[in-house]
Amino acid sequence: MIKSRFLLRALGALVLTAAMVLHSGCLAVAAGAAGAGTVAYVRGELRASLDQNFDRTVHATERAIEDLKFAKISEKQDALVAVIVARTAEDKKIEIKVSSASAAQTKVQIRVAVFGDEALSQRILEKIRANL
Secondary structure (H helix, E strand, O other): OHHHHHHHHHHHHHHHHHHHHHHHOOEEEEEOOOOOOEEEEEOOEEEEEEOOOHHHHHHHHHHHHHHOOOEEEEEEEOOOEEEEEEEOOOOOEEEEEEEEEEOOEEEEEEEEOOOOOHHHHHHHHHHHHHOO
């Protein structure tokens, strides 16, 4: 009787965990070294926290777009948020949003196409970090 209850609870927990993973979409989280910030890939969007000020991160993002030879389509910016839209040679739309989290920290969100491309998003983030 006790063994049956344990197995039933374990199976229920497994089903619940599987449902949560399937419902939440793709989720990969990596915490970098101290001061490097965090990175998460959720539902087709790469989200990162960078330990840099807003203006420097926006400039690094613009340089990354140039370095990767993407065609910049548009850029909107105010004192707290910048949104840069570009296209790859394969005509994939890339949208990068840079937001000021504090005076010394910035949030970056990268989406490639409609459903996302984790590998390309990671490569763009690497270029942004290289330009900081």
